[in-house]
Amino acid sequence: MVVLRQGLCSGLDAELVASLKARGVTTVQDLVCANLAQLAIDADLPYKRIAMVRRVLVAQLGAFLASAEMAYAELLSSTAILPTGCTALNSLLDCGLYTGELTEITGAPGTGKTQVCACVAVSVACDLKQRVFYIDTTGSLSPSLLLCLTQAKLTEPSLQASALQRIEIVKAFDAFSVLDEVEKFQKRLSEPLLAREEEVRVLLLDSVFSVFSPLFGSGHADGQSFLMHLARQLKFLAKEYNLAVVVTNGVLSSGREALGRAWSHVPNVRISLSMERSGPPNKVAGQSMEVAGPSDEHACTDVEIEDDIVRSDVEMAEMEENIEIDATDDGSDRHVKKFERIETKDTRSESGGGVNSVGDIIRLGGTSAASGGDPKSLRYAKLTKSTRQVSDSVFVPAFPCGRDSLALMVLLIFSITANCFGDTWLMRRNIECLSQNVDSKIYLNMAIN
Amino acid sequence: MPRQVGSLPLPPHQRARLQAAGFETTDELQGIGPCQLAEELAIPREEAMGILRMARGQEGPVNYPNALQLLVEEQAEDGLLPTFSSALDDLLGSGVELAVITELCGAPGVGKTQLCLQLAVDIQIPGCFGGLGGQAAYLDTEGSFMPERLQQMSEAVITHCSRLASTKQERDQQDALKTFTPDFILGNVFYFRCFDVTQLIAQSHLLPDFVDSHPKVRLVIIDSVASPFRHGVDDAALRTRLLISLAQRLAQLASTRRLAVVLTNQMTTRIHPNSTQSASLTPALGESWGHAATHRVILQWQGNRRFANLIKSPTRGEATVEFTVTSEGIRDVPTTPSLPATMPAIPTASMFLSSPTIPTSLPSTSTSSNLILKSPSALPSLHMTSASMPPSTSASPAVLGCTAGAISIAGEKRMRNMDD
Numbered sequence: 001m002v003v004l005r006q007g008l009c010s011g012l013d014a015e016l017v018a019s020l021k022a023r024g025v026t027t028v029q030d031l032v033c034a035n036l037a038q039l040a041i042d043a044d045l046p047y048k049r050i051a052m053v054r055r056v057l058v059a060q061l062g063a064f065l066a067s068a069e070m071a072y073a074e075l076l077s078s079t080a081i082l083p084t085g086c087t088a089l090n091s092l093l094d095c096g097l098y099t100g101e102l103t104e105i106t107g108a109p110g111t112g113k114t115q116v117c118a119c120v121a122v123s124v125a126c127d128l129k130q131r132v133f134y135i136d137t138t139g140s141l142s143p144s145l146l147l148c149l150t151q152a153k154l155t156e157p158s159l160q161a162s163a164l165q166r167i168e169i170v171k172a173f174d175a176f177s178v179l180d181e182v183e184k185f186q187k188r189l190s191e192p193l194l195a196r197e198e199e200v201r202v203l204l205l206d207s208v209f210s211v212f213s214p215l216f217g218s219g220h221a222d223g224q225s226f227l228m229h230l231a232r233q234l235k236f237l238a239k240e241y242n243l244a245v246v247v248t249n250g251v252l253s254s255g256r257e258a259l260g261r262a263w264s265h266v267p268n269v270r271i272s273l274s275m276e277r278s279g280p281p282n283k284v285a286g287q288s289m290e291v292a293g294p295s296d297e298h299a300c301t302d303v304e305i306e307d308d309i310v311r312s313d314v315e316m317a318e319m320e321e322n323i324e325i326d327a328t329d330d331g332s333d334r335h336v337k338k339f340e341r342i343e344t345k346d347t348r349s350e351s352g353g354g355v356n357s358v359g360d361i362i363r364l365g366g367t368s369a370a371s372g373g374d375p376k377s378l379r380y381a382k383l384t385k386s387t388r389q390v391s392d393s394v395f396v397p398a399f400p401c402g403r404d405s406l407a408l409m410v411l412l413i414f415s416i417t418a419n420c421f422g423d424t425w426l427m428r429r430n431i432e433c434l435s436q437n438v439d440s441k442i443y444l445n446m447a448i449n
Numbered sequence: 450m451p452r453q454v455g456s457l458p459l460p461p462h463q464r465a466r467l468q469a470a471g472f473e474t475t476d477e478l479q480g481i482g483p484c485q486l487a488e489e490l491a492i493p494r495e496e497a498m499g500i501l502r503m504a505r506g507q508e509g510p511v512n513y514p515n516a517l518q519l520l521v522e523e524q525a526e527d528g529l530l531p532t533f534s535s536a537l538d539d540l541l542g543s544g545v546e547l548a549v550i551t552e553l554c555g556a557p558g559v560g561k562t563q564l565c566l567q568l569a570v571d572i573q574i575p576g577c578f579g580g581l582g583g584q585a586a587y588l589d590t591e592g593s594f595m596p597e598r599l600q601q602m603s604e605a606v607i608t609h610c611s612r613l614a615s616t617k618q619e620r621d622q623q624d625a626l627k628t629f630t631p632d633f634i635l636g637n638v639f640y641f642r643c644f645d646v647t648q649l650i651a652q653s654h655l656l657p658d659f660v661d662s663h664p665k666v667r668l669v670i671i672d673s674v675a676s677p678f679r680h681g682v683d684d685a686a687l688r689t690r691l692l693i694s695l696a697q698r699l700a701q702l703a704s705t706r707r708l709a710v711v712l713t714n715q716m717t718t719r720i721h722p723n724s725t726q727s728a729s730l731t732p733a734l735g736e737s738w739g740h741a742a743t744h745r746v747i748l749q750w751q752g753n754r755r756f757a758n759l760i761k762s763p764t765r766g767e768a769t770v771e772f773t774v775t776s777e778g779i780r781d782v783p784t785t786p787s788l789p790a791t792m793p794a795i796p797t798a799s800m801f802l803s804s805p806t807i808p809t810s811l812p813s814t815s816t817s818s819n820l821i822l823k824s825p826s827a828l829p830s831l832h833m834t835s836a837s838m839p840p841s842t843s844a845s846p847a848v849l850g851c852t853a854g855a856i857s858i859a860g861e862k863r864m865r866n867m868d869d
Contacts, residue, residue: 138741169513173704
């Protein structure tokens with residue numbers, strides 16, 4: 001709904017706006033839907049003029065047609081896959097984080113969401129030498145953690161410093177500040193590149209739950225709408241500027257992801273982290289006390305994990321610390337041990353073709369004991385939603401070849417539903433299956449706003 | 450994509466009128482003057498001006514700090530907040546961390562309030578001894594604050610510092626000791642008694658102004674955050690919302706002014722219907738609250754021994770350590786041969802001189818490189834001397850008798866300079 005005002009397009013002056021307003025036509029939508037002939041008679045205006053204005057407005061503000069082929073070509077050329085810094089997580093995510101997508105990491109407190117975000121930030125800054133924008137809402141991002149992770153990857157101090165300079169951190173502690181910061185970030189990106197040699201590749205928001213959950217509830221009926229505004233902004237940023245957006249969410253007591261059902265449709269990929277604590281902290285003779293970790297509900301039994309791992313063909317090699325520890329840092333290995341990497345022998349991921357299914361669980365790594373006698377907690381990551389990685393059954397309609405009109409209809413239905421998901425990858429996969437039977441081009445509307 | 454009008458923090462009636470008039474994005478508000486907007490929306494001119502100001506947003510280039518600058522800033526911090534138990538300090542990473550929220554959970558009697566009182570004293574350790582030399586704000590919701598105990602702990606800390614000063618014979622340390630008296634320490638703890646949820650939330654709104662007017666405050670303690678919320682708020686959803694907004698306010702306070710915020714929580718029982726054990730203790734206030742604190746420590750009993758278990762921290766690994774509460778405050782357990790090997794040994798100086806969180810190599814091209822190589826040289830001596838003489842200070846009945854006498858004397862004094 002765009003309000004008609006003077007100067008919106010050529011030919012729309014104040015007088016015309018006023019006379020249209022007097023007839024109840026205040027927005028562009030009203031003008032487009034109005035009966036032009038009737039309006040011209042009522043308002044005593046030349047029909048040609050109003051028709052021309054309408055044509056110009058539609059051309060300026062309306063959506064334009066694009067073919068799926070063009071969309072796919074553009075996607076191929078613009079999408080980048082960013083490694084997360086953890087090999088197992090990369091394999092779960094189909095080689096890494098995709099730009100143009102919103103990835104969500106959920107989990108109970110203490111399962112490692114901030115750690116994963118920090119790892120992604122460092123991986124992009126060190127390995128890819130691209131910039132990172134980190135919005136921290138809880139204050140838990142510690143620069144020393146980033147330093148430790150950087151030191152694990154790079155040994156040269158000057159390289160470490162330049163890697164750290166690529167990570168920009170902004171702290172915003174309430175929902176409106178987050179919205180403001182995202183808007184400012186977008187304005188900055190939309191300015192022409194002055195002397196910027198490196199592009200921002202990742203936007204991390206840790207966490208969206210802590211700033212938006214106070215807005216939900218009986219007193220605030222519009223809390224949901226603010227969250228959806230943020231969702232729109234983030235998705236726009238991801239698509240328009242080829243960023244990977246990573247968002248952290250929390251869980252409720254029941255184990256479900258927080259922020260409701262409406263938000264659950266927003267991210268393209270969802271990963272759920274969970275932690276299994278093995279054994280009580282200290283067994284003193286005769287008495288042992290269990291302290292329940294918050295994520296016991298997520299604890300997967302060993303048998304379950306084994307099955308899933310076998311199904312996804314990932315074989316866990318030994319867990320080893322492949323981190324260089326600076327000889328002068330006596331205690332810094334404590335930080336680093338918390339995030340061990342797993343060397344996985346995965347032939348499929350090596351060939352780049354491993355597509356994981358939704359529901360796969362991988363083991364991320366344990367925290368080693370900082371002092372003797374402590375339990376190793378194992379962290380698991382589960383892929384709970386992905387618009388790219390489909391499950392085993394893909395809908396393939398069976399119809400005889402040559403029936404082009406029917407095929408076109410089916411394909412059109414497909415295109416409409418795929419458009420609802422808004423995902424060109426999914427469309428492509430389905431089209432691949434279908435195009436074995438028919439040879440038609442699909443035209444679909446892509447609303448760009 | 451321009452900012453949607455619906456995402457601005459406006460009152461609902463203004464938002465409704467804007468949308469009824471057809472304004473969708475802030476771009477559409479750019480070319481309009483306040484009088485015209487007021488006329489269109491039928492609102493007073495001041496409100497229209499407020500809307501336009503918000504729609505315009507901030508102008509000018511924005512520069513955000515990068516990780517290197519934040520790291521340098523963090524390391525420019527001149528001091529630490531120790532707990533006086535080297536095991537606990539090690540658990541948390543060279544003492545309680547500044548600029549984040551640390552949560553202490555525990556069953557009754559395990560030592561949460563004791564630890565809070567100890568921290569209220571430790572924050573005041575002068576800079577020449579490796580401390581921060583700051584003040585503390587103590588928000589008490591349970592009424593468990595004891596000035597006499599604070600006096601006792603402060604006397605122990607002063608004794609410790611004077612021993613250090615006498616061995617080192619440094620001028621600034623001896624000067625600092627002249628003003629470092631129990632009265633001075635008690636006077637630097639600002640005590641707020643909050644009786645219910647409303648008072649606690651109100652005080653949390655007033656804390657930023659209070660900290661601005663008392664810039665030496667470096668520690669905020671809330672003991673405990675659980676009791677008013679558990680008894681005062683019936684609706685669970687409302688409770689969660691209030692808690693999370695409180696947590697965000699505290700996180701903002703901690704981060705922007707580089708304070709340490711320490712919260713105390715209670716424990717509750719969680720039933721496991723499906724697992725082998727039927728019930729276990731878990732921190733109270735729910736799962737959503739678990740996301741609020743940056744570091745979470747559970748203090749627990751095992752027989753007669755006290756253990757601290759770090760269950761959530763982005764920078765430290767999980768660990769469990771033992772500590773004890775003596776007449777002097779929170780201390781390490783003295784090592785004796787009968788204790789099991791899992792007990793962490795009394796630390797040696799070398800472990801502290803190369804502190805785990807501070808790196809020792811960063812480029813010289815950085816302009817503030819001289820700030821990077823830092824180690825709290827004074828602080829290890831603090832622990833060293835405590836380690837070297839554990840038996841005489843913790844177990845001797847003569848000392849206990851002495852401190853009991855001190856308590857009776859202290860009982861007659863009342864806390865002076867208590868601001869509210």
